[in-house]
Amino acid sequence: xxxxxxxxxxxxxxxxxxxxxxxxxxxxxxxxxxxxxxxxxxxxxxxxxxxxxxxxxxxxxxxxxxxxxxxxxxxxxxxxxxxxxxxxxxxxxxxxxxxxxxxxxxxxxxxxxxxxxxxxxxxxxxxxxxxxxxxxxxxxxxxxxxxxxxxxxxxxxxxxxxxxxxxxxxxxxxxxxxxxxxxxxxxxxxxxxxxxxxxxxxxxxxxxxxxxxxxxxxxxxxxxxxxxxxxxxxxxxxxxxxxxxxxxxxxxxxxxxxxxxxxxxxxxxxxxxxx
Numbered sequence: 001x002x003x004x005x006x007x008x009x010x011x012x013x014x015x016x017x018x019x020x021x022x023x024x025x026x027x028x029x030x031x032x033x034x035x036x037x038x039x040x041x042x043x044x045x046x047x048x049x050x051x052x053x054x055x056x057x058x059x060x061x062x063x064x065x066x067x068x069x070x071x072x073x074x075x076x077x078x079x080x081x082x083x084x085x086x087x088x089x090x091x092x093x094x095x096x097x098x099x100x101x102x103x104x105x106x107x108x109x110x111x112x113x114x115x116x117x118x119x120x121x122x123x124x125x126x127x128x129x130x131x132x133x134x135x136x137x138x139x140x141x142x143x144x145x146x147x148x149x150x151x152x153x154x155x156x157x158x159x160x161x162x163x164x165x166x167x168x169x170x171x172x173x174x175x176x177x178x179x180x181x182x183x184x185x186x187x188x189x190x191x192x193x194x195x196x197x198x199x200x201x202x203x204x205x206x207x208x209x210x211x212x213x214x215x216x217x218x219x220x221x222x223x224x225x226x227x228x229x230x231x232x233x234x235x236x237x238x239x240x241x242x243x244x245x246x247x248x249x250x251x252x253x254x255x256x257x258x259x260x261x262x263x264x265x266x267x268x269x270x271x272x273x274x275x
Contacts, residue, residue: 143176
């Protein structure tokens with residue numbers, strides 16, 4: 001279908017080339033354009049295409065577009081598409097928002113918000129621009145060791161993030177993480193804040209240590225263990241717990257509500273002796 005045929009209501013336009021994509025953005029500059037970067041091998045993309053079709057019926061003034069990410073690599077690279085599905089929002093031929101992942105409720109919310117907004121503010125508009133550095137400072141200091149990654153430690157969404165998590169876990173390093181796909185303002189702002197253009201990024205005490213290549217070098221030189229805080233070993237945790245009070249009871253439930261008969265009986269014995 002030609003880019004100029006961004007006809008109608010309830011139609012999702014399919015784009016197959018970079019030239020066609022740029023032409024569509026130019027022709028539809030006055031309206032909101034929502035682009036789904038998808039892949040035919042990903043079942044979640046098929047589901048989100050169905051969501052797009054429904055949204056197209058509800059928002060005839062919005063242009064909904066499908067673009068196969070691997071078939072038009074120049075466009076995917078330009079907009080840093082590293083996973084599918086990914087959705088980009090355009091106004092006046094400029095990207096104003098982004099959503100990574102198959103999140104139908106969030107996609108619906110973003111479409112509704114942008115479709116009702118004349119200015120189409122960027123994602124994270126609820127945070128004034130002047131507060132961005134403060135937000136980033138708080139995030140980088142949120143834990144002694146902070147990993148900004150694509151996805152979560154349980155479900156990394158890129159190979160580099162997965163490798164970083166594996167290294168940290170192998171060295172028993174205690175860390176918290178932030179999914180940069182969850183906040184486009186943080187994702188872009190942190191690149192400038194730390195002068196580091198790629199992810200993942202590892203911070204210790206609020207200071208950038210580096211990306212995956214740096215962490216691999218630190219691991220090879222055995223410096224990583226001296227820089228990052230270690231998770232307490234089980235033996236140490238148990239020692240602290242057993243010495244927390246002169247009498248320590250490990251039970252099912254708590255003193256107010258025992259969760260098994262044996263725990264209830266031992267509580268009654270201790271209470272009767274004044275312990």
